[in-house]
Amino acid sequence: MQELARLGWIDGRNLRIEQRWTSADLNRTSTFAKELVAAHPDIVLTSTTPATAGLKRESSAIPIVFTIVSDPVGAGFVPGLPRPGGNMTGFTQTDAGMAGKWLGLLKEIAPGINRAGIIFNPDTAPGGGQFFLGSFEASAKALAVESIALPVRSDAEIEAAITGLGREQAGLAAMDDSFVRVHGPTIISSSARNNVPAIFSGLGFVREGGLISYAAGFH
Numbered sequence: 001m002q003e004l005a006r007l008g009w010i011d012g013r014n015l016r017i018e019q020r021w022t023s024a025d026l027n028r029t030s031t032f033a034k035e036l037v038a039a040h041p042d043i044v045l046t047s048t049t050p051a052t053a054g055l056k057r058e059s060s061a062i063p064i065v066f067t068i069v070s071d072p073v074g075a076g077f078v079p080g081l082p083r084p085g086g087n088m089t090g091f092t093q094t095d096a097g098m099a100g101k102w103l104g105l106l107k108e109i110a111p112g113i114n115r116a117g118i119i120f121n122p123d124t125a126p127g128g129g130q131f132f133l134g135s136f137e138a139s140a141k142a143l144a145v146e147s148i149a150l151p152v153r154s155d156a157e158i159e160a161a162i163t164g165l166g167r168e169q170a171g172l173a174a175m176d177d178s179f180v181r182v183h184g185p186t187i188i189s190s191s192a193r194n195n196v197p198a199i200f201s202g203l204g205f206v207r208e209g210g211l212i213s214y215a216a217g218f219h
Contacts, residue, residue, distance in 0.1 A: 120150070
């Protein structure tokens with residue numbers, strides 16, 4: 001908002017901004033996408049894959065700029081990175097190989113682990129989780145660590161998954177996923193209670209009490 005104002009665009013004067021926040025709820029995402037398209041905006045800025053997918057379903061004409069989308073090609077938002085075409089373009093902040101780095105760092109700080117889980121919501125994670133799983137599993141094989149996919153859709157499922165890891169003295173990687181970001185406090189607290197070393201995909205998790213993180217910076 002400050003940068004827009006610096007450029008001469010003032011909300012309520014020569015610009016109108018409509019905001020919607022979904023908290024990674026797919027039903028809210030669909031409802032808000034319909035509302036925004038019905039308002040006939042000049043442009044829409046989206047954040048995360050689920051929100052971008054919701055807007056894509058509603059309009060192929062309104063210009064859409066996406067941010068924090070891990071795999072825009074795989075998600076079908078653009079046909080290619082050099083020439084996005086259509087009504088969508090934007091920014092990606094990560095790479096599929098990041099999951100391998102998460103496990104590598106986790107093994108460095110907790111060398112005794114021989115099992116590691118990666119937690120995600122298949123309804124909101126890039127490619128249903130498959131975008132990151134390949135590099136996680138490849139890294140696990142190279143490190144002689146057993147990899148465990150942990151699909152979850154609620155706080156209760158998060159608690160059950162992490163409690164299981166604690167019994168097995170395993171580590172945890174939290175996938176770069178909008179659901180994981182919203183439910184980060186549950187993952188952080190459950191990991192601490194169960195003595196599960198965990199790595200996250202953003203500095204915000206560490207500020208909230210998470211052990212370590214490795215991700216792109218947004219500063």
